[in-house]
Amino acid sequence: MGTIAPRARLAVALGVAGALWGLGLIAWALAGSLAPLIFFGYLGTAVAPGVAYYLGLPPARRIAGRRPLVAAIGVGMLAAALARVIAQQSIVAVEGLFFELLSGVFGAALLHFAIAKLLGPLIFGRVYCGWACWTGAALDLLPFRHSPGRLGGAWPWLRHIHLAASLALVAGLWLGYGYLPGPGAALAWFLGGVALYYLLGVAMALALRDNRAFCKYLCPAGVLALPAARLALLKVRGDPSKCNALGECVAACPMDIRITDYTRHGVRVLSSECIQCQACLNVCPDGGLSLSFGVDPPGRLELLRGRGGPLPVTIIPRALRRRRRGER
Numbered sequence: 568m569g570t571i572a573p574r575a576r577l578a579v580a581l582g583v584a585g586a587l588w589g590l591g592l593i594a595w596a597l598a599g600s601l602a603p604l605i606f607f608g609y610l611g612t613a614v615a616p617g618v619a620y621y622l623g624l625p626p627a628r629r630i631a632g633r634r635p636l637v638a639a640i641g642v643g644m645l646a647a648a649l650a651r652v653i654a655q656q657s658i659v660a661v662e663g664l665f666f667e668l669l670s671g672v673f674g675a676a677l678l679h680f681a682i683a684k685l686l687g688p689l690i691f692g693r694v695y696c697g698w699a700c701w702t703g704a705a706l707d708l709l710p711f712r713h714s715p716g717r718l719g720g721a722w723p724w725l726r727h728i729h730l731a732a733s734l735a736l737v738a739g740l741w742l743g744y745g746y747l748p749g750p751g752a753a754l755a756w757f758l759g760g761v762a763l764y765y766l767l768g769v770a771m772a773l774a775l776r777d778n779r780a781f782c783k784y785l786c787p788a789g790v791l792a793l794p795a796a797r798l799a800l801l802k803v804r805g806d807p808s809k810c811n812a813l814g815e816c817v818a819a820c821p822m823d824i825r826i827t828d829y830t831r832h833g834v835r836v837l838s839s840e841c842i843q844c845q846a847c848l849n850v851c852p853d854g855g856l857s858l859s860f861g862v863d864p865p866g867r868l869e870l871l872r873g874r875g876g877p878l879p880v881t882i883i884p885r886a887l888r889r890r891r892r893g894e895r
């Protein structure tokens with residue numbers, strides 16, 4: 568992806584601002600509260616100049632340029648979530664989502680997860696994880712920027728177990744004791760959760776020498792976005808005629824996705840692990856990667872880089888399986 572002309576940058580920045588303001592208006596209409604309009608309006612206004620700045624950088628400087636932008640977005644998101652916790656007594660975290668689902672309350676947590684983990688990923692993939700998560704933004708500032716590859720065995724299951732444990736805790740409290748957090752307790756749950764995630768995220772990054780280790784192995788919120796991310800319309804596409812197969816993109820990918828193998832198979836990057844960070848696009852010396860909108864064959868195809876080589880393929884989409892059979 569080359570340097571982008573000022574007019575195109577302005578158009579993208581205005582598009583981002585318009586989309587966020589639009590989301591705010593929809594949420595305002597649905598929830599009947601001004602809070603989401605203020606939240607998305609603030610984000611739309613604050614993010615647009617940052618997007619224009621990022622796109623104006625030469626590709627080689629965008630990976631570094633993305634970090635302060637994402638940090639600024641993360642701080643804004645955290646502040647906005649805190650404001651909603653205080654104003655609406657809703658825990659904007661996985662546990663808050665479960666409290667609201669079980670008790671039938673449509674609050675800020677449900678709205679947050681519906682947009683960040685379901686509706687957003689259906690269109691834009693896990694762009695929230697790459698650009699808007701306050702935990703991910705902090706982790707990106709740590710020193711282990713080149714992932715050593717994924718761990719196999721039980722590691723990938725930990726985040727699913729974490730999600731199940733959160734559900735069990737909330738279900739136990741609500742169904743067993745009729746417990747619902749009040750105003751002070753909601754704030755304590757939220758701040759406690761944020762602190763715990765930062766603590767675990769930094770500890771895992773240091774121990775495993777991988778900034779995004781928490782995202783890969785322990786975050787329950789990321790798990791919720793996986794199914795929708797697989798169906799995302801926006802994905803990275805590789806042009807086989809421009810791919811030198813040297814793997815600069817794979818080395819730069821913080822989520823260990825074997826981008827060149829997707830290109831070789833003639834499909835877009837179907838991995839639900841992609842966080843749309845654009846590192847691969849920015850390091851490709853031949854401009855062989857781009858963002859594209861489209862619909863992909865059904866099924867999952869996880870091609871990931873492990874610490875000792877490729878991890879086993881998860882499930883091959885039917886269409887690709889047929890094509891491979893035809894090649895043999």
Ligand code: SF4
Pocket residue numbers: 695696697700701702703781782783786787788789790
């Ligand atoms: S996986 Fe979790 S911690 Fe990582 S960016 Fe996504 S929501 Fe944030």
Ligand code: SF4
Pocket residue numbers: 803816819820821822823824826836840841842843844845846847848
């Ligand atoms: S495939 Fe590209 S956009 Fe997706 S996570 Fe990896 S580097 Fe980022």
